[in-house]
Amino acid sequence: MRTWPLALLLAACAACGVGPSKVIGAGEPARGFVLGTPLYFVRLDRLVSISRPVGPLEAAEAVELLAEGPTSKEYDRNFDTRLPKNMAVRVNDDGFTLEKSAPMLVNGRWLSPVSRLSRMATGQLVCTIAAATAAKRGMDVDDVRVTVPDKRQVRCKDFS
């Protein structure tokens, strides 16, 4: 009879304050993110991927997006592209080729498409295609080989 008030008091004191606890589940996981299509732009002279919240797109569609250049938001974050405007790219199953077809209207001027790309620009195309292919086939980006216009097969990491 003498012990239970003491026990109560002890229990009351033990409950004082906010103490540590074990790990407790709170149901439903957090949800978020969208699967996007990674595009490769240049930032501080390095190839950097950025995902667009669309897709996942086919390699050809991804290259179309890439050719359009960074959005203004991306531009604000110093994303840039080295792809020339007067570029005609054909994406096939394992790579891309440059087309030497009719002149293109760029900024109100007619220009013939470029026949050569800078190393950075090639990297942008290779990596974007590799990423799209990798997403589609469930592979790692660096395992995808892409055939560039001079028939060589390169990997994205060759450009990093």
Added chain:
Amino acid sequence: MTWLRGLRARLVITFVLVGGLSVVGAAGLTYYKAQLNLLTGVQNRLLKDFRNRVLLLSRDVALPAGDAELALLAEDLEVGDRKVYVVKDGAIPGDARVTAELRARVLRRPELAWQRVTRDGVPYLVGGSRVMLSAGGTPSGITIYLVESLEQAASDQAAVLSAAQTAALPAVLLAVLAGLLAARGVLRPVADLDRAARRLGEGRLETRLPVRGGDELARLAGRFNETAAALERSVGELREMEARSRRFVADVSHELRTPLAAATAVTDVLEAGADRLDADAGTAARLVTAEITRLTKLVDDLMEISRFDAGAAVLNLNEVDVGPAVAACLRSRGWSSDVTVDLPPDIRVPLDPRRLDVIVANLVGNALRHGAPPVTVRVRVTGQAVAVEVADHGPGLPADVLPHVFERFYKADAARARSEGSGLGLAIARENALLHGGDLTVAPGPGAVFTLTLPRTRPAGKAPARPGRRP
């Protein structure tokens, strides 16, 4: 610690215990519930908010995302003191508050998990979840952790606790007050009862208690009154009967005196002429004379003791020198030569010389008759009293007889049914001693030692009507 056993202390302690426990219990429960609600509420709100913000802000983040995007998202998710880590599944955020335990749980199960941790005395809520894609619900490969301080909730709780404590003190004080009031209500009748019982014990049988209310204590008071009334009635009856019997003895003694006086006169004549009678008639005459003398003495003693019983004994006090008074007593009975005396002079005591004579004569007479010589009489001064000690060197009195020697008609030797005395001598001697405000006691010595003590000062006021009479 005896006061702890008192009714008042016990009642107060009980009240404080009950009151205190109720308060502590209620406050504890309130606090516990408040803590639960407060903390649970805060935590739930934080986790829900976290979930919403993740859903809202990561909608614009397309996967696969680079570390820069993830860092940007984490920055967006951080509001106030909240710290957010957006990492790839399995990566370890550089924060000790995100425990390995939590990380393991987050990886193991597709749900939002949380844990409370304490760092530097500050409680934190740490939550974590692998993020599922909003479309499809498959794992996105990203895990988000949040670390949020619960300091505010803790201080809210401390406020609740201090409020409970603040409430507890007056409640306990109230319990003490209530206990004291209840104790007073119970204790007053108990104290009355105690006083009344004591008065009853002192012999004031007319004591009654006021009966207030109808509770158990009132019933007890009523019962007490009934008992006291019954006791008063029985004691009254007993006293009445005793008085009647005493009166009867007094009346009988008185009535016997007249015929005895006549008989004494006749036997005096008979004894005077006994020598002239023939042998048998002479013996008979002497026998009758002796018996009449004894009867006269018995009747005298009976009348004397009746006077004591009736409270009619009168004390004629004089300043008397005890030594010469005792010597005169012995001399008048011709015992001076048989008794060794030690009588210091000049011990003056207020006493009734006739009654001292009766006492000393009785004691010395007994010693000479039943004890063995030498019989000694000593007078001593002891403090505020004078002691007259009469001792003999006989076999003394058996221990079982000692308490009864002053009883009326008590015979130490049952076989000696007819002794020379009336059987009232020691009783009368003791009544005389008590009448003086003194006492007469007996102790075993070499023989029997009777000690008469007399106060050296006059007994205060009137001598009690019936000394030695127990109520």
